[in-house]
Amino acid sequence: MVTVRAVHGDITQQRVDAIVNAANRAMRGGGGVDGAIHRAGGPAILDDCIARFPHGLQTGDAGWTTAGSLTAQWVVHTVGPNHAAGERDRALLESCYRRALEVADELGARSVAFPLISAGIYAWPLNDAIDAAVTTIARTPTRVDEVRLVSFSPDTHRRVQAQTLRLFPPATAPDSVGRLFEADPTPWGLRGDTYLWLVLRAEFATTPRPGDARELEAMIRAVADAIVGHSLAHADDALYVVEFDPGHGMSAGSVLPSWWNDRGIPFLIDRFHEARAT
Incomplete structure (x- = not known):
C-alpha cells in the first residue's frame, strides 16, 4: 500500500x-x-x-x-x-x-x-x-x-x-503516546476535533509514554495548544483552525475546547491507565 x-x-x-x-x-x-x-x-x-x-x-x-x-x-x-x-x-x-x-x-x-x-x-x-x-x-x-x-x-x-x-495516518510505535490515540472516543466533538486528534496521533507516534498521567496531560495540552494557537484549557468558544478546514461544510475546521477538556483528554488518560494495567 x-x-x-x-x-x-x-x-x-x-x-x-x-x-x-x-x-x-x-x-x-x-x-x-x-x-x-x-x-x-x-x-x-x-x-x-x-x-x-x-x-x-x-x-x-x-x-x-x-x-x-x-x-x-x-x-x-x-x-x-x-x-x-x-x-x-x-x-x-x-x-x-x-x-x-x-x-x-x-x-x-x-x-x-x-x-x-x-x-x-x-x-x-x-x-x-x-x-x-x-x-x-x-x-x-x-x-x-x-x-x-x-x-x-x-x-x-x-x-x-x-x-x-x-x-494516511502514520503507524504508531508500541508503548508510545501516539498509540493511545488508536481508539476513537465517542461521541466526537466538532469536525476540527477529529483533525486535531489525527495530528496529535502523528506528533506522538514515536514518543514514549511518560511515567504518570499528569505528565501525559501536560504533554498533550502543550502540543495541542501550539497547534491551535490558543490554550484549550482557557477557551470557551469553538476555535477555528484554517488548516483543519477541507471545505466540507458547517463546523469544518472548528475545535471545541470543552470537548477536549471534558471528553478527549480524560479519554486519553483512561487509555493510559488501561495500557499500564495490561
Missing part, C-alpha cells in the same frame, strides 16, 4: 525516483514549480520535452522526460486545469494525479514527489486542491511505495499535512 506524507520544502531537492512537474500545455517551461524544475534540471529537460511532446500535452494528461541534473531519475509532467481561465472541472485535476501515478508505474518509479497541482498561478481553490490531491491518490491503484506532497509554503504544508493524516 502506498505511503503518503506531507513534506515542507523544495520539490527540486527531493530524493525520489520521479518528481512531478505542474506543466503547461505547451510543455516548454514556465513559472512557478514548472520554472523551478527546468532551472534545477537544466536544458536536458526542455530538450526532452521538445522531442517527446512536439505538440504539447493536454490538460489532465501526463508524460515523462529525463530529470537532467536533478537527483531524481525522471520528471513526470502533468498539465493541471487553469481555474483562473475558466477550466473548473475537478475531474481534470483528479486526472493529473491519476495519470501521473500511471506514468510512474510505467517507469517503475517507487517514490514520487508531487507539488499541489493548479493551486498556484492557476488559482484552484486551495482547500479543494488539497482534497483532490489526497483523495485521488488514495483511490488510485499504484505500485508506487511512497508519495510526497511537497509544499514550499509552511502555511500550505500545514493544510496538506492535516488532510493527508485524514486518509
Whole structure:
C-alpha cells in the first residue's frame, strides 16, 4: 500500500525516483514549480520535452522526460486545469494525479514527489486542491511505495499535512503516546476535533509514554495548544483552525475546547491507565 506524507520544502531537492512537474500545455517551461524544475534540471529537460511532446500535452494528461541534473531519475509532467481561465472541472485535476501515478508505474518509479497541482498561478481553490490531491491518490491503484506532497509554503504544508493524516495516518510505535490515540472516543466533538486528534496521533507516534498521567496531560495540552494557537484549557468558544478546514461544510475546521477538556483528554488518560494495567 502506498505511503503518503506531507513534506515542507523544495520539490527540486527531493530524493525520489520521479518528481512531478505542474506543466503547461505547451510543455516548454514556465513559472512557478514548472520554472523551478527546468532551472534545477537544466536544458536536458526542455530538450526532452521538445522531442517527446512536439505538440504539447493536454490538460489532465501526463508524460515523462529525463530529470537532467536533478537527483531524481525522471520528471513526470502533468498539465493541471487553469481555474483562473475558466477550466473548473475537478475531474481534470483528479486526472493529473491519476495519470501521473500511471506514468510512474510505467517507469517503475517507487517514490514520487508531487507539488499541489493548479493551486498556484492557476488559482484552484486551495482547500479543494488539497482534497483532490489526497483523495485521488488514495483511490488510485499504484505500485508506487511512497508519495510526497511537497509544499514550499509552511502555511500550505500545514493544510496538506492535516488532510493527508485524514486518509494516511502514520503507524504508531508500541508503548508510545501516539498509540493511545488508536481508539476513537465517542461521541466526537466538532469536525476540527477529529483533525486535531489525527495530528496529535502523528506528533506522538514515536514518543514514549511518560511515567504518570499528569505528565501525559501536560504533554498533550502543550502540543495541542501550539497547534491551535490558543490554550484549550482557557477557551470557551469553538476555535477555528484554517488548516483543519477541507471545505466540507458547517463546523469544518472548528475545535471545541470543552470537548477536549471534558471528553478527549480524560479519554486519553483512561487509555493510559488501561495500557499500564495490561
